[in-house]
Amino acid sequence: MTARRDWLIEQMRQLLVEKLEVRVPVTEIHARTPLFQGGLGLNSFAVVDLISQLEQRFQFQFREADFREEHFRDLQSLADLLESYHPAGLMALKEATA
Amino acid sequence: MTALRLWIQDLCASSTWICRKFREQQMRERVAGPPFVHLSRPQSSQLFLVYSGMDAYYSGQQICSMGLLKFLQVSGLGSRNLTWIRDPFFNNYAGGFGPDVPDLASLENWHRQHLASLPHVREIYTIGYSSGAYGALLFGHLLGANKVWAFSPRTADWETDAEAKAALRARFQQGNGVTRYDVWHAHRNRLDRQFADTIRDCAGVTVHSHPKYGATHFLLDRMILSGEFQSLLPGESPVTAALSPSLAGG
Numbered sequence: 001m002t003a004r005r006d007w008l009i010e011q012m013r014q015l016l017v018e019k020l021e022v023r024v025p026v027t028e029i030h031a032r033t034p035l036f037q038g039g040l041g042l043n044s045f046a047v048v049d050l051i052s053q054l055e056q057r058f059q060f061q062f063r064e065a066d067f068r069e070e071h072f073r074d075l076q077s078l079a080d081l082l083e084s085y086h087p088a089g090l091m092a093l094k095e096a097t098a
Numbered sequence: 099m100t101a102l103r104l105w106i107q108d109l110c111a112s113s114t115w116i117c118r119k120f121r122e123q124q125m126r127e128r129v130a131g132p133p134f135v136h137l138s139r140p141q142s143s144q145l146f147l148v149y150s151g152m153d154a155y156y157s158g159q160q161i162c163s164m165g166l167l168k169f170l171q172v173s174g175l176g177s178r179n180l181t182w183i184r185d186p187f188f189n190n191y192a193g194g195f196g197p198d199v200p201d202l203a204s205l206e207n208w209h210r211q212h213l214a215s216l217p218h219v220r221e222i223y224t225i226g227y228s229s230g231a232y233g234a235l236l237f238g239h240l241l242g243a244n245k246v247w248a249f250s251p252r253t254a255d256w257e258t259d260a261e262a263k264a265a266l267r268a269r270f271q272q273g274n275g276v277t278r279y280d281v282w283h284a285h286r287n288r289l290d291r292q293f294a295d296t297i298r299d300c301a302g303v304t305v306h307s308h309p310k311y312g313a314t315h316f317l318l319d320r321m322i323l324s325g326e327f328q329s330l331l332p333g334e335s336p337v338t339a340a341l342s343p344s345l346a347g348g
Contacts (some may be wrong), residue, residue: 019294044165044167045150045166045182045184047166048135048137048165048166048167048170048182049132051137051170052135052137054140056138061177063176064170064171064174064177065171067167067168067170067171067176069165069167080157085281
């Protein structure tokens with residue numbers, strides 16, 4: 001994994017715990033931990049909350065066509081999707097928050 | 099599989115008092131998390147307020163029986179300002195959100211503050227399904243929304259069903275002079291039609307008895323999957339005034 005990918009996943013782990021109040025210790029949230037059943041157990045409402053938080057934190061907007069469960073399976077798949085939006089912008093954000 | 103799932107859910111939605119109480123208990127156990135979520139779309143001047151119904155809780159806090167992700171993907175609303183609002187106490191929004199927003203008056207005030215926080219919004223629409231339809235009708239009326247879509251309307255509590263409908267009718271009889279209300283029910287769903295009938299003759303209300311889909315309570319699912327719902331929506335309305343770069347997404 002790239003440094004940017006690691007950073008993105010770490011940002012999302014923090015977001016899940018701090019903003020969405022996921023009741024799972026941050027140390028137990030990994031890149032491949034399912035967001036839905038069998039993992040964090042997010043419900044549909046929480047996923048939209050996650051979408052809203054991601055858009056605010058990373059300053060972008062999801063395309064409608066990307067609201068697909070396979071993109072929201074886990075943090076790894078979400079990081080893949082986020083990187084497809086504006087990797088340069090994400091890198092700049094990473095540097096700004098370093 | 100989708101048809102079978104909808105059939106089973108229809109069966110549950112029209113079952114006996116015992117089943118209803120069992121379902122309500124399950125729903126109460128599922129309530130957690132924020133009372134609303136908002137997706138901001140600074141380029142759009144339209145705001146859609148979407149109200150969740152009790153069956154949505156039963157199936158995992160969704161709109162109709164469809165996951166919110168799927169709804170965002172196929173409804174045509176993912177590119178417009180969207181706020182999902184829940185009724186965490188299952189009493190037709192009369193309990194507000196909790197200690198900070200404890201009743202209907204404060205929830206109405208919360209709505210007005212929310213609208214004030216979105217200065218780029220020029221058009222307001224409300225949508226609800228099942229007991230969420232009650233919320234869509236109520237707040238569409240109170241806020242003077244441009245339009246309301248209420249699908250398969252019900253109240254959230256059978257024990258106060260008659261009072262809640264009467265209270266809504268009393269408000270609607272006063273009218274707000276602005277809002278148009280489209281109430282949809284499947285033509286053979288007796289309970290949904292009975293609700294629609296309580297406000298059928300009020301100003302601005304049009305009741306649509308959908309000729310397909312028999313007695314389903316899940317009319318919104320069917321209309322989304324068939325594309326009928328999307329055809330009801332107004333065209334997208336971009337913000338015309340110049341926005342700051344941060345609001346416009348950089």
